[in-house]
Amino acid sequence: MSERASVPKEDEQDAEAAGAEAEAETDAEPPADGEREQEPEATGADAVVRALENAGVEYLFGVQGGAIMPVYDALYRSDEMTHVTMAHEQGAAHAADAYGIVTGDPGVCMATSGPGATNLVTGLADASMDSDPLVALTGQVPTDFVGNDAFQETDTIGVTQPITKYNTFADDSDAVGTDVGTAWALANDGRQGPTLVDLPKDVTQGETDAEPGLPETPDTYQPPERAEPENVATAAEVLADADRPVILAGGGVIKAEASEELREFATEHEVPVITTMPGTGAFPETHDLSLEIAGMHGTGYANLAVSLTDCLLAVGTRFDDRLTGDVRTFAPDADVIHVDIDPAEISKNIEADYPLLGDAAAVLDQLAEAMPASPDTDEWLEQCQTWKEEYPMDYETPEDDPLKPQYVVEKYDELTPADTVVAAGVGQHQMWAWQYWTWTEPRTWVTSHGLGTMGYAVPAAIGAKLAAPDREVVAFDGDGSFLMTGQELTVAVRENLNITIVVLNNEAVGMVRQWQDGFYEGRRMASEYPWVPQFDKLAEAYGAQGLRIESYDEVEETIQEAREYDGPSVIDAVIDPAENVYPMVPSGGNNARFALNEDHLEQL
Amino acid sequence: MTQGELPGPGPDARQLPEGRRNEDGIRIDPEAEAEHPPERTVLSALVKHEPGVLAEISGLFSRRQFNIESLTVGATIDDDLARMTIVIEEPRPGIDQAKKQLEKRIPVVSVRELDDEAVQRELVILKVNGDRPDEVNAITDMYDGTTLDAGPRTITVQITGDEQKIDDAVDAYEQFGIRELVRTGYAALARGEAPTAQVKQPNKAPTESQVATTEADDD
Numbered sequence: 001m002s003e004r005a006s007v008p009k010e011d012e013q014d015a016e017a018a019g020a021e022a023e024a025e026t027d028a029e030p031p032a033d034g035e036r037e038q039e040p041e042a043t044g045a046d047a048v049v050r051a052l053e054n055a056g057v058e059y060l061f062g063v064q065g066g067a068i069m070p071v072y073d074a075l076y077r078s079d080e081m082t083h084v085t086m087a088h089e090q091g092a093a094h095a096a097d098a099y100g101i102v103t104g105d106p107g108v109c110m111a112t113s114g115p116g117a118t119n120l121v122t123g124l125a126d127a128s129m130d131s132d133p134l135v136a137l138t139g140q141v142p143t144d145f146v147g148n149d150a151f152q153e154t155d156t157i158g159v160t161q162p163i164t165k166y167n168t169f170a171d172d173s174d175a176v177g178t179d180v181g182t183a184w185a186l187a188n189d190g191r192q193g194p195t196l197v198d199l200p201k202d203v204t205q206g207e208t209d210a211e212p213g214l215p216e217t218p219d220t221y222q223p224p225e226r227a228e229p230e231n232v233a234t235a236a237e238v239l240a241d242a243d244r245p246v247i248l249a250g251g252g253v254i255k256a257e258a259s260e261e262l263r264e265f266a267t268e269h270e271v272p273v274i275t276t277m278p279g280t281g282a283f284p285e286t287h288d289l290s291l292e293i294a295g296m297h298g299t300g301y302a303n304l305a306v307s308l309t310d311c312l313l314a315v316g317t318r319f320d321d322r323l324t325g326d327v328r329t330f331a332p333d334a335d336v337i338h339v340d341i342d343p344a345e346i347s348k349n350i351e352a353d354y355p356l357l358g359d360a361a362a363v364l365d366q367l368a369e370a371m372p373a374s375p376d377t378d379e380w381l382e383q384c385q386t387w388k389e390e391y392p393m394d395y396e397t398p399e400d401d402p403l404k405p406q407y408v409v410e411k412y413d414e415l416t417p418a419d420t421v422v423a424a425g426v427g428q429h430q431m432w433a434w435q436y437w438t439w440t441e442p443r444t445w446v447t448s449h450g451l452g453t454m455g456y457a458v459p460a461a462i463g464a465k466l467a468a469p470d471r472e473v474v475a476f477d478g479d480g481s482f483l484m485t486g487q488e489l490t491v492a493v494r495e496n497l498n499i500t501i502v503v504l505n506n507e508a509v510g511m512v513r514q515w516q517d518g519f520y521e522g523r524r525m526a527s528e529y530p531w532v533p534q535f536d537k538l539a540e541a542y543g544a545q546g547l548r549i550e551s552y553d554e555v556e557e558t559i560q561e562a563r564e565y566d567g568p569s570v571i572d573a574v575i576d577p578a579e580n581v582y583p584m585v586p587s588g589g590n591n592a593r594f595a596l597n598e599d600h601l602e603q604l
Numbered sequence: 605m606t607q608g609e610l611p612g613p614g615p616d617a618r619q620l621p622e623g624r625r626n627e628d629g630i631r632i633d634p635e636a637e638a639e640h641p642p643e644r645t646v647l648s649a650l651v652k653h654e655p656g657v658l659a660e661i662s663g664l665f666s667r668r669q670f671n672i673e674s675l676t677v678g679a680t681i682d683d684d685l686a687r688m689t690i691v692i693e694e695p696r697p698g699i700d701q702a703k704k705q706l707e708k709r710i711p712v713v714s715v716r717e718l719d720d721e722a723v724q725r726e727l728v729i730l731k732v733n734g735d736r737p738d739e740v741n742a743i744t745d746m747y748d749g750t751t752l753d754a755g756p757r758t759i760t761v762q763i764t765g766d767e768q769k770i771d772d773a774v775d776a777y778e779q780f781g782i783r784e785l786v787r788t789g790y791a792a793l794a795r796g797e798a799p800t801a802q803v804k805q806p807n808k809a810p811t812e813s814q815v816a817t818t819e820a821d822d823d
Contacts, residue, residue, distance in 0.1 A: 157656060158656075158659065161656075161659065161660055161663055162663055162664075162667050165710075166710045169655075186710065218710065220710070220712075220713055221710060300611075300612070304619070307620070307621050308619060308621050319629070324629075327627060327628075327629040328624055328625045328626060328627060329621070329624070329625070330625065330629070331621075332621045332622075332623040332624050332625050332631065333621050333622065333623040333631075334631075336631075342708070343704050343707070343708075344701065344704035344705050344707070344708050346704070347629070347697060347700065347701075348701055348704075349629050350625070350629035351625070351628065351629050351630040351631065351697070353631070387612070389612075390611075390612025390613065391611060391612045394611070590620075592615075592618055592619075592620050592621065593615040593618070593620075594615070595615065596611040596614075597611065599614070600611075600614050600615055603614060603615045603616055604615055
């Protein structure tokens with residue numbers, strides 16, 4: 001995916017005319033095959049497009065508009081990239097985000113100024129919370145109008161500052177291509193994240209012959225690569241001496257392509273592995289050492305292990321509160337070895353006794369080399385196994401209806417290959433998909449972890465399918481979540497994407513309803529949706545295949561029908577509205593005191 | 605799928621860990637709970653001299669709830685760089701976090717925490733009633749101040765110094781009736797040969813303070 005387009009030949013005369021500053025920025029490699037000449041009257045917009053081509057971008061997700069039109073016009077002439085017009089800019093951001101998660105390279109989304117840019121905001125905040133690589137390009141009113149409340153003007157830089165890793169206002173046609181390259185490089189390097197370039201119309205329309213080179217990060221940005229050897233040696237000793245060690249694998253393991261290193265390390269030293277929600281797929285749940293997932297809706301055995309461990313090797317996690325619950329009760333007896341590429345994550349939420357700054361793959365390699373011996377974990381593994389038997393992931397399946405959502409997820413998982421990409425919206429359906437799918441591969445779980453963005457699933461499935469056209473893609477969505485961005489189905493139909501969206505339909509924003517029942521004495525204010533459309537019929541209106549499941553005996557057949565259909569399908573799965581998500585650690589609670597049912601909840 | 609197997613021991617019957625962390629996530633001895641009283645700290649940051657950087661930094665501090673006492677910014681001998689002096693009052697883990705978050709922003713070249721030895725000065729401009737000019741002048745002399753403007757009704761003076769001196773001076777002028785005052789907040793540089801920032805090697809790689817193990821912070 002990251003194969004880069006060759007840098008076009010630089011016209012020496014033009015470069016000379018461009019002045020010293022432009023020259024400094026045209027530090028391009030010599031052309032490999034200089035067949036394409038610089039257009040005689042190239043614009044800033046052409047430079048933007050060239051920068052994206054240089055970065056190897058294949059897909060762009062966006063919506064047209066007045067201020068971004070010059071960039072779209074320049075895209076018209078590009079035959080290296082495909083633009084996917086989304087129904088709404090939020091869809092563009094989520095599709096690009098999912099594309100970035102599945103490929104590992106930044107996804108790119110585009111929007112016009114004002115409302116176009118503000119519609120990207122949710123997607124940017126989402127990518128920021130999950131450290132997803134994403135580049136946003138926004139149109140802006142001409143620089144002369146900036147600050148005058150011009151038509152469709154918003155202070156996009158101001159609005160997006162807290163939710164981007166980096167953003168910049170492009171004020172120079174000669175530099176705009178480099179600005180875009182810098183944004184792409186920063187989105188990708190170190191701890192990944194969203195970046196944004198705001199593109200005033202006069203800057204993209206302005207003539208320039210400055211040629212953007214390959215994406216480069218500023219020289220002030222130097223993320224750590226390998227941890228200090230002395231620190232690694234100390235941490236290795238602590239781990240080797242531990243009686244009850246646990247590896248906690250976060251999303252950073254997947255971002256750093258460190259899954260293989262993790263598997264080797266855990267297996268070699270027989271240390272059980274727990275993943276966070278973003279780390280799902282970093283370690284195969286079919287492995288004996290896997291305790292699956294920890295946190296609010298994690299497995300009982302993972303939560304007990306994380307509570308009672310004496311040495312926690314945490315890799316690439318930011319200790320989100322959905323994982324830790326009350327920090328005072330999180331791994332309270334453990335020496336914490338924290339591997340992270342971002343120094344600011346060290347001791348932000350959970351104090352690290354042994355911080356190891358660096359790339360997860362590199363540091364795991366360093367640790368593997370430094371281990372003086374393997375910890376003696378026989379007894380501990382036996383204990384973990386006992387917990388697995390005591391607290392299996394479980395749900396009741398009465399023979400008759402109503403249908404349990406967990407069954408739909410399990411059945412779908414059974415029927416599909418291991419590398420199937422699963423997208424999910426946010427809510428109960430997301431938790432069931434997470435809990436009852438058997439995860440074995442990285443980059444197969446595409447959802448909104450940190451921000452918890454309802455409506456993520458449908459656009460994410462679109463981005464995921466374009467990122468992995470040869471793999472199966474299924475999205476689990478809730479009725480409430482689907483209603484937020486369901487219009488993106490029109491894109492899936494137009495692009496004829498072979499995806500299935502399973503709406504686990506309980507006519508409610510179920511997670512809210514579950515909390516109202518548990519913590520607000522059942523006052524179901526605004527959480528029940530007795531007016532949802534028939535999602536299969538809605539799908540047909542969009543031109544997709546619409547299917548419906550109401551009972552157990554329809555499940556397998558319907559899933560197969562959806563999988564076999566060449567194009568997008570929506571399965572409206574009418575599920576038991578009374579079903580809730582368990583295990584559950586109440587917000588800010590003690591992970592060891594998870595509830596497996598309502599009775600347990602009352603004891604907490 | 606296991607068809608509704610009975611769950612294991614309920615929450616009250618499970619093994620629970622003994623140790624504890626405090627609300628900063630720091631592992632503590634339950635007998636001697638660690639306290640982290642707020643400390644006043646001066647941070648000096650070199651940043652790119654570009655539009656929007658001040659907003660970015662101040663926004664960072666506000667959204668992360670760092671308790672900022674003062675923030676000054678101005679040019680340096682390098683046209684491309686500006687220096688910010690930020691005084692924050694936070695418990696130690698918050699100070700470390702503020703430094704790391706600051707260092708993370710792309711336009712930030714260098715961040716350093718200055719110790720008490722650093723040269724720190726603040727400027728105040730005071731406008732008092734002018735009916736007792738001799739006494740005002742005496743106070744101004746006492747605090748090595750300068751009279752900036754003197755008229756029949758008001759006298760405006762400036763005092764520079766550390767926070768304590770300025771607080772004292774303001775108290776002393778109270779007797780004349782202070783009409784208005786403005787304080788700049790601290791500007792500071794490291795004392796002696798120690799550079800306030802490593803300008804020549806702009807480096808986002810971890811500093812010593814970031815990788816240091818945490819025993820030292822458990823005060």
